[in-house]
Amino acid sequence: MNSAEFGRRVLEWFDAHGRKQLPWQEDPTPYRVWVSEIMLQQTQVATVIPYYQRFMARFPDIRTLAAAEPDEVLRFWAGLGYYARARHLHQTARILCDRHDGELPLDSATLQELPGIGRSTAGAILALAAGQRQAILDGNVKRLLARFAAIEGWPSQSRVLATLWDLAERHTPTERVADYTQAMMDLGATVCTPRQPRCETCPLAEACAARQQGRVAELPASRPRRDLPVRTTRMLLLRTMDGEVLLERRPPAGIWGGLWSFPECTLESDIVDWCRDRLGLTVIVERPWTVVRHSFSHFHLDITPTPAQVTGQGGLVMEGERFVWYNTRHPDGRGVATPVRRLLAALASELRNDGNQRWLEW
Template structure:
């Protein structure tokens, strides 16, 4: 008897999420796209991005045939842009090697860029009803508390124990509903801070609830102070209102995205700008901080209005003067897009 699954499915029938856009229809492409978008991102944020993405690229082949700028523009604002590039490349590999479909074999699916074991299991379980366990962040939290497992879940030994429990709880029937149910439980009830244990169908058997450990399980990742970096972003705007953008290189943060030219600090900004256009007096715009997973970035935006483009700094593959109306077609880092969208409001 699988009491854990039975209790969870009864809860799901009354409280689970059944109207998410990727559930209608719940095909492999839509499930895959939603799983990748939901990595590091909440459902409420993903819904709008998902709907725009599938409206523009409704099939795996459409994604494979799209150019990278289109994919990154649709992804712009979701962050962790490597996910979008992996998604794009995986679609191309499916066309090249799997007849334009996601494979139904777990190992073949997990071998595609950006997928891995848990995402592969979620695709096969939800799209095809195949019995494969999953172990995303929400599921780790549920199982860690239910079984009272101390230790950071990202550690290899702890993760192996959680995979064993994930497999033993996954039922042979209603696997798609169970997979959604355990993700829903972690996202809506067994949340990271102040879980709603009185609403949980597993509360009577949960070790963390019984022993008062919900505030300490899962065990937090060992602390590490993140460094702070600083730079100046150069907004060179010509008389036609166009902004100079540069495509970032293939490595590092925001790789492959279009962004603003940079200088090490505000003092060196005029000299850096003068190498790109004939510029006048700079205007300092409000500074802001963007937090990555591994460091904080302090940004000082510097506006050079009425910049006159130099002949040698013309449009090319990695640089372009972009009209405001064309920004939506490009993949831009979220803080850069926000800065450009708000530019008319922040100017004196």
Template sequence: MNTNVSARLLRWFDRHGRKDLPWQSETSPGRRDAYRVWLSEVMLQQTQVTTVLGYFERFVAALPTLRDLARADEDSVFALWSGLGYYRRARFLHRAARICVEQHGGELPRDFAALTALPGIGRSTAGAILAQAHGLRFPILDGNVKRVLTRYHGIDGDPASGPVKKQLWLHAEAHTPARRVADYTQAIMDLGATVCVRGNPRCDACPLAGDCMARRDGRTAELPARKASKSIPTRATVMLVLRDRQQRVLLERRGPQGVWSGLWSLPEASDADGAWRIAQRHARIDDAQTLPAFTHVFSHYRLNVEPLLFDRVAVHPGVADDPQLRWYGRDELDALGLPAPVRKLLLGMGEE
């Protein structure tokens, strides 16, 4: 184990590390609440700290314990998650909480194998929970840590590939100290997030700069290697905004597959003609108004959305018999898991 790296990082952390994040509160000296650590780790996957802070505070205010999360219904969980994206994270979080209540006495297990058996908890997340909540010596390898280790050791190749990831895990294990492991894991994450950033790293402020191979060889802009960029396809959809005389909007729960699975959203059609046919199945309609179009970008495609408003419609009573369809008033939207662009669209519409 290279104690020099961990010692330098810990000294840097004592002076510059982040120590006031809301998931860092300790239940005992050197121990953090496992539920809060877990929640933060899941939220921080593909999302920056500045974005996560508000979501985290609202989530733990509503669901302060793992048992509270397990008891919550899926709509409530999705409503708290709405806007963070990658909703599968929220579904796995909810499912794992229920498994913990059923099989682990309402607590996250302290055993690595049991933790990684839970939905949505991989090797790095499990390591972060065990290190930060229990002070156990387990390495982590999130995106920030990968960047630090790739540059420090001058590792070529895609960090997501099997051989490169194997090298990175070996280095992560070697550098993780036996003591102050919670502080160390926070330190190396903080270094990647605030100093060893993707563009224009602040090498003059880095405690590892003296023997960083990327800095020595002038390769900080090259490492980590970027994936070959590829163009993403564009798709188009028409979203139906069916609004009745009570200003309620018809929402449809999306199926278990595809994007926004399980969330409430607006009915969709491939074109305007299809939208009219769907609208006529749900309500008696007279006219439609085209609302401003917008584009929402997913990780794997771009979605061009044309919203079509059917206003002051007469509701077909048969809609009430379909559990996947429901009329919602504007004041009820906060309690629903809605895709962020759909929530923005509905809340931005004026009432008549």
């Protein structure tokens, strides 16, 4: 099947079956498309839609996003995960206001110089919002093309990736580029799925090499397996008699960067000494809660939540904007990571139940 026929079939399928009512399709400005593409990285459409709608209602344009405080941006992102995406959005918005008059440049090379925008994201912005002939290669399109051409190897390997980019460039048409780009995303997400693909409904089925060879289930090759390391930490649930709990803003870089979390120490630390020396707090340590595992793409984190009653405090935790006493009875919606949000909910539940220990079920 040549590229012209490939494109024709994809567009015919899109006209009949493609998604045309997604929120970012209603007014596909470069800004709206950019935000949607960042949110959709490693996240499914159904999950993204309510986050996108809330985010756009609060930050309707680049200048509004740039003027916001980082903590507010993270608050509207909390729960989507991969928080570097939110930090990059905010950072890029400020760069755009400083250097590009508050507009996204409609040039692939310039876009790729901005934080969080790679080749495929730049291509999607320009194709969907500006109608430029730009190829994309997100995870769904990688899978579709790897099967169509029976490309061996894991798609993120440099050799395989180069081959897939060549195919993506070759098959991208010159007409109706926005529709074609959305169609390829939709085909990968709804038809050429990772498991149990619906080959009988695919417009490319008769020319798909993987189908002809009976290898749909094995292509593309999976990422080479490796056992994820396990890290441990102790989260200190430091509470006052009034029910307030101490939260600490995490550093900008690293996991949950910029979000609010509980102070952390190692499992071996003497908690009383640690709180006195690091925080200036006198505490009575209570029984630890059940260990909670939170998994990232590259490691597991085993969290030991440990409550402690604050009986006296100095001035260390009041220095600067690093710490805050958080009222669990009246949540303020600040940006917190998923396990922290669940722990805060458990603390609030414990207070409602007259201090009876609530064991977490995750």
